[in-house]
Amino acid sequence: MTSVGKLIDGKAFAAGLRVEVAQGVATFVASQGRKPGLAVVLVGEDAASAVYVRNKGKMTVAAGMESFEFRRPATISEDELLELIEELNGDDRVDGILVQLPLPKHIDEQAVIAKIDPAKDVDGFHVVNSGRLAVGLPALVPCTPLGCLMLLKDELGDLSGLEAVVVGRSNIVGKPMAALLLGESCTVTIAHSRTRDLASVVHRADIVVAAVGRPEMIKGDWIKPGATVIDVGINRVPGDEEGSTRIVGDVATAEAIPHVRAITPVPGGVGPMTIAVLLRNTLVAACARAGIAAPVGL
Numbered sequence: 001m002t003s004v005g006k007l008i009d010g011k012a013f014a015a016g017l018r019v020e021v022a023q024g025v026a027t028f029v030a031s032q033g034r035k036p037g038l039a040v041v042l043v044g045e046d047a048a049s050a051v052y053v054r055n056k057g058k059m060t061v062a063a064g065m066e067s068f069e070f071r072r073p074a075t076i077s078e079d080e081l082l083e084l085i086e087e088l089n090g091d092d093r094v095d096g097i098l099v100q101l102p103l104p105k106h107i108d109e110q111a112v113i114a115k116i117d118p119a120k121d122v123d124g125f126h127v128v129n130s131g132r133l134a135v136g137l138p139a140l141v142p143c144t145p146l147g148c149l150m151l152l153k154d155e156l157g158d159l160s161g162l163e164a165v166v167v168g169r170s171n172i173v174g175k176p177m178a179a180l181l182l183g184e185s186c187t188v189t190i191a192h193s194r195t196r197d198l199a200s201v202v203h204r205a206d207i208v209v210a211a212v213g214r215p216e217m218i219k220g221d222w223i224k225p226g227a228t229v230i231d232v233g234i235n236r237v238p239g240d241e242e243g244s245t246r247i248v249g250d251v252a253t254a255e256a257i258p259h260v261r262a263i264t265p266v267p268g269g270v271g272p273m274t275i276a277v278l279l280r281n282t283l284v285a286a287c288a289r290a291g292i293a294a295p296v297g298l
């Protein structure tokens, strides 16, 4: 029997998650008399960040939350940025703080992340949150990996015992993704630029998470028949029309489809999940700060 894999509709899943978040926000507002608030800090102009930020403010407001945006020039000093974060840490209307990465070269990203109150760290990048994730304590978990895990559990149910290969070891995607999969009792391999024979490493996997940042690098015939593939990559490449661009993932999707059980498309896969989970994390942070339970299921 030959079968063709299906596309995982991250856009639809994310829309459902945003509805659940909006319901939780309404309950929060009724008991607390204020809206959860998300502050986003944008330094300079970065193409990838621009893609991300486009819909976010709108969706924050659509979910019933307060959105605060802080745009600063690329010339801002590290001290000035740290001062802004200090202010947001002390602002009771702000439950979540997201500093858009990457930052300009003259600013130490780790110092900026370390300044964020861990209770407001809705990106889950602070060492307190990554440490808590690593040892299995409740934590604010990075949005993209948590969104990927939600899609995987929805598709596969129990993940225990499955072989998972995460390609990429960044602090924002690869490492937390691996920690989450380990938490689900997968057998986890983290591959990176020094990995030898990546094709055969990927071929072992029941679950492939690609977070590399190289357009269509992972080929269809690397995928074990029936594997589930999560494509995190957001790569802008030249489009068909002169001067146009389009977005592709890290996996050669069309080639992979005949091999997979299921695969996330780009766009319309992981990207929309990242934003929905950011709203979820903001509600979770707001509930924790208010000393109330977060809605069950979120």
Ligand SMILES: NC(=O)C1=CN([C@@H]2O[C@H](COP(=O)(O)OP(=O)(O)OC[C@H]3O[C@@H](n4cnc5c(N)ncnc54)[C@H](OP(=O)(O)O)[C@@H]3O)[C@@H](O)[C@H]2O)C=CC1
Pocket: 048, 144, 167, 168, 169, 170, 171, 172, 173, 174, 191, 192, 193, 194, 195, 198, 211, 212, 213, 214, 232, 233, 234, 235, 270, 271, 272, 274
């Ligand atoms: N959809 C979404 O919501 C999001 C999408 N992204 C996208 O995901 C992708 C990855 O992002 P991010 O983790 O921040 O990227 P980074 O550049 O921080 O990390 C890339 C990783 O890929 C590894 N790598 C690079 N080249 C190869 C190779 N030839 N073979 C194997 N591994 C390789 C690197 O290895 P090494 O460590 O050895 O250098 C590194 O660990 C990007 O396309 C980004 O735009 C990111 C965040 C959110």
Ligand SMILES: Nc1nc(=O)c2c([nH]1)NC[C@@H]1CN(c3ccc(C(=O)N[C@@H](CCC(=O)O)C(=O)O)cc3)C=[N+]21
Pocket: 048, 049, 051, 052, 098, 099, 100, 101, 102, 123, 143, 144, 234, 247, 266, 267, 268, 269, 270, 271, 272, 274, 275
């Ligand atoms: N502090 C911080 N946190 C982040 O989570 C963070 C960041 N900095 N810097 C940049 C990356 C990138 N990222 C994306 C999120 C959503 C889409 C997204 O919504 N993509 C849609 C639309 C793509 C389009 O068509 O433009 C999709 O894939 O369907 C993309 C990229 C978050 N990041």
